[in-house]
Amino acid sequence: MRLHRNLVLAVIHALDLIYNENEYADKVVQKTLKLDKRWGVRDRKFVAETIYDMVRWKRLYNEIAGTKEHYSRDNLWKNFAVWATLKGIDLPDWRYFEGTPTRRIKGKFDELQSIRKFRESIPDWLDETGEAELGKQWDVEIKELNKQARVILRTNTLKTNRKELQRLLHEEEIETETVPSAPDALVLVERKNVFLSQAFKKGLFEVQDASSQLVAPFLDVKPGQKVIDTCAGAGGKTLHLASLMENKGQIIALDIHGHKLAELKKRAKRDGAHNIETRTIEGTKSIKKLKGKADRVLIDAPCSGIGVLKRNPDSKWKLNADFIDRIRKTQAEILDQYASMVKTGGKLVYATCSILPSENEKQVKAFLANHKEFEMIKDKKVSPAASGFDGFYMALLERR
């Protein structure tokens, strides 16, 4: 591969924004890709993938390059030289690469393979938490979570079926394969910007990981029921629930952030999902009004997101142990309060995109100890390593 100066400069500028200005990697990638309209598909792929790669392997590259946590331009170039060297790319004779110790880089990389926090490029606290909660399993999970995420689509069965969607995408030169574990899912054979496709504009699919696609079916919804999605956000699961309910019945989508619900509304319109009402939570009043009203309640709780690190590699650097402590408290409170919306004989799913037992089965266990009116029907842990998709947890409870 030959390096093009303007593309590499764009990557370095993006890293400066992410590391020094604390901007989110996905937003910076979006912004960077708009910099030059003349860039072709391969240029865009290089820019996006290199930024994500550099962010993912930040700690490892810092350690190899000796750049520590200082991201001056010179140090960003040093980190980039490590990336290129480890990829086997011949460094051009640009002044930034003068004196790059190619052999030392490779030697240091080999040496660091025996220390997990460097090998997997994670902060100390995360390595300690992962090991304390998952033991030996942490080794394989974190390895998988450092891989690049594939693009997965969920067929919008309100408008089409998986076979037809696959055919229509093929006509737009987007090749896909089916996913055995998720009946409505298609995985892209090659990464593409699917949001530009006609199929997307017509609302024939949503982008949603295969593990995330297991959550709505876990709630066992039926057309005609009253369903409350308590942490609906921009509605990934709400829209799936609407499809499973064939647009019949009622879904109330709640969240504390109105702007996320506004996005949900836009998506619902595109998808032809007509049975969703959004309500911003502005205090306990909105919850009390819904007490004992729902056949089904989904709590897709805020969480550490450790199960989706392959999608958001910069959360490794933005998360911290205090945040996880706080989020565990929020999860316990949410579960305790929102479960009251389930009517007798109704069902509740508690789900997270974390793989830490302290956010998952331990939360459910503590809840059940205090709420004898609920019993567990089943739960499911989706391991990133075993599935190749995101890490998730879901528990189905019933109110007696």
Ligand SMILES: C[S@@+](CC[C@H](N)C(=O)[O-])C[C@H]1O[C@@H](n2cnc3c(N)ncnc32)[C@H](O)[C@@H]1O
């Ligand atoms: C895991 S995300 C939800 C993702 C969404 N269900 C989806 O499938 O796209 C968790 C959501 O919980 C919301 N949230 C945080 N605290 C909350 C609270 N106390 N009550 C309701 N929602 C809350 C966040 O704004 C966020 O949108």
